[in-house]
Amino acid sequence: xxxxxxxxxxxxxxxxxxxxxxxxxxxxxxxxxxxxxxxxxxxxxxxxxxxxxxxxxxxxxxxxxxxxxxxxxxxxxxxxxxxxxxxxxxxxxxxxxxxxxxxxxxxxxxxxxxxxxxxxxxxxxxxxxxxxxxxxxxxxxxxxxxxxxxxxxxxxxxxxxxxxx
Numbered sequence: 449x450x451x452x453x454x455x456x457x458x459x460x461x462x463x464x465x466x467x468x469x470x471x472x473x474x475x476x477x478x479x480x481x482x483x484x485x486x487x488x489x490x491x492x493x494x495x496x497x498x499x500x501x502x503x504x505x506x507x508x509x510x511x512x513x514x515x516x517x518x519x520x521x522x523x524x525x526x527x528x529x530x531x532x533x534x535x536x537x538x539x540x541x542x543x544x545x546x547x548x549x550x551x552x553x554x555x556x557x558x559x560x561x562x563x564x565x566x567x568x569x570x571x572x573x574x575x576x577x578x579x580x581x582x583x584x585x586x587x588x589x590x591x592x593x594x595x596x597x598x599x600x601x602x603x604x605x606x607x608x609x610x611x612x613x
Contacts, residue, residue, distance in 0.1 A: 458539035460507050464548055467502035467515060469493070474512040475504065478533050485592045487529060492517075500528070501552060505545060514545050518552065524560040524605075525553045542575050550608060559608050564601035566591055573602065581606045 467475065472492050479486040495502055501518035516530040527549060532541045553561055564587060565572050581604040590601035 458513075458536065458541050458544075462505040462507065462513055462541070462544060464503055464505050467492075467496065467504050467517070469496060471504050471512070471515075472496075475515055478512055478515070478531060479529075481534050482531050484594070495528070501525070503545075503548060503552075505541065505548075514541050516545050516549055518549060520556060520558065523558070524562050525549070525556070525558050527561055527563040530563075538571070542572070543579065546575070546579050550606070554608055561606045561608065563604050564590060565604060566599055567602055568599060576604050576606075579606065 472489060475492055476486075476489050479492075492502075495517050501520060502515070504515045505513045507513050512533060513536055514530070514532040517528045519526040519528055530542065530545050530549070532545070549561060553559075561581075563576065563581070565576060567573070583602055584605045585603040587601040587603060589598035591599040593599040
């Protein structure tokens with residue numbers, strides 16, 4: 449049994465919707481709470497202006513539970529950012545977000561998803577591996593890290609099979 453199977457499951461229902469400018473305040477607050485090197489408000493606004501595929505997931509009470517942003521390409525989609533509100537992490541919401549990413553990619557006729565993850569983000573790495581992502585490479589010194597140093601990125605890829613979704 450994996451350590452992920454022991455975690456509590458989110459009991460609520462999430463409402464998914466395309467991210468809009470009105471969501472940015474909640475998204476930036478969650479981003480700042482979740483990461484030591486967060487995306488900026490400008491990063492999110494630029495992504496929306498560029499018409500990236502961006503979605504939010506909200507709880508029944510309207511509170512933001514998570515979000516993701518995708519950059520579609522010809523043969524794959526690049527998962528740029530996927531985040532679960534810190535107090536909800538470890539409850540399967542990240543898997544629900546990934547399921548939505550896969551559905552959107554398949555609906556668009558895209559056969560693969562690419563992403564980068566920090567080697568130090570063991571939980572996210574395990575979620576991606578459990579979802580079927582495989583390590584295909586590394587990007588040296590990709591992420592900012594403490595003390596003005598840099599951290600590599602693990603590049604992962606998931607090949608989608610329309611028959612399995």
